[in-house]
Amino acid sequence: MNADQPISENAPTPEEPRRPAALTLRAAAERPVVTYTIMGITILVFALQFLSENVLGGDLLAALGAKINQAILAGEFWRLITPVLLHGNPLHILVNMYALYGIGRGLERYYGHGRFLALYLLGGFAGNVLSFVLSSAPSLGSSTAIFGLLAAEGVLVYHNRRWFGEQFRPVILNILGIAAVNLFIGFSLRNIGIDNWGHLGGLVGGLLFAWFAGPRWNVSGVYPELRVTDERSSGQILSAFLGVAFVFAAITLVTLFTRLSQP
Numbered sequence: 185m186n187a188d189q190p191i192s193e194n195a196p197t198p199e200e201p202r203r204p205a206a207l208t209l210r211a212a213a214e215r216p217v218v219t220y221t222i223m224g225i226t227i228l229v230f231a232l233q234f235l236s237e238n239v240l241g242g243d244l245l246a247a248l249g250a251k252i253n254q255a256i257l258a259g260e261f262w263r264l265i266t267p268v269l270l271h272g273n274p275l276h277i278l279v280n281m282y283a284l285y286g287i288g289r290g291l292e293r294y295y296g297h298g299r300f301l302a303l304y305l306l307g308g309f310a311g312n313v314l315s316f317v318l319s320s321a322p323s324l325g326s327s328t329a330i331f332g333l334l335a336a337e338g339v340l341v342y343h344n345r346r347w348f349g350e351q352f353r354p355v356i357l358n359i360l361g362i363a364a365v366n367l368f369i370g371f372s373l374r375n376i377g378i379d380n381w382g383h384l385g386g387l388v389g390g391l392l393f394a395w396f397a398g399p400r401w402n403v404s405g406v407y408p409e410l411r412v413t414d415e416r417s418s419g420q421i422l423s424a425f426l427g428v429a430f431v432f433a434a435i436t437l438v439t440l441f442t443r444l445s446q447p
Contacts (some may be wrong), residue, residue: 212296212399219288222304223281226326229269230277246270250324251312251382255442264316264436265294268308270324280326287333294340294399294414297313302425303393306432307332310389313432315382323379331383332361332390339394344401347412363387389428397424 188317229245234243236346249266271277292300311328338359367383399414 212294212299215292216289216292216300218297218301218304219292220285221287222286223324225279226269226271226281227395230271233270246272246324250322251315251379252322253316253320256316257440261436265305265309267312267324268304268326268329271326272324274324280330283330284326284333287330287337291333291337292342299397299421302397302421303332303336303390304329305427306393306425307335307386307390309429310378310392310432311382311384313436314322314385314388315379317435318381321379323382325379325382328379328382328386331363331366331386332393334359335387335390336394336398338363339358339391339398343395344399347401358388366445385432389432392428392431393424396427 230327233245251267308329401412404413
């Protein structure tokens, strides 16, 4: 559904009182500046990675910021979020930035800048936490956060299915299909370096935040001046963010305690 798109039309008849010509959904953000900013920073970081590789003979940024379990166990907790800015090769960043561009622009317009950024960071954090817990392999890439966006898009459509009409089912099936295919490829072809658990964690983190804080549209205003607005409050959004962050932080702490206490 596009921003400022009429959702329903009611033309008055001679026998009926005047009704609103249309119910219009106003976007929370007119321009997806957070999406473009994330893309710009990520591309800049990759350029620095490329420069480091060719000038210093090694990828210094990946060495300092990738998800490496032993480093996290040693207290380098920033590695649970910094991998979203790092990529392994040009194809890797091209695929992820294409996905971010395709999903992020529309989602940000309905989520708003702050809520969209919170979603992106939670997806990345949740994905790296689950990867830390269930995979010993080093990993990097923004696909953890992008899977969070994919889950949030599905929740957005599901929660507001009354407004999508006949489009609801094909949109949901398309989102589920994309997620299923990517996860199937990742878990089937384990030797191609895909962080399957990171993708799944990002999906779960994005789904949880979107379920409790994603836009839920309802009609507001006084007849006949009606409009469709998001009924989520700032308090609900903050509570959902803190709640999801706490859950995955707790998982991290339990894992740290368990592994560090082993002889």
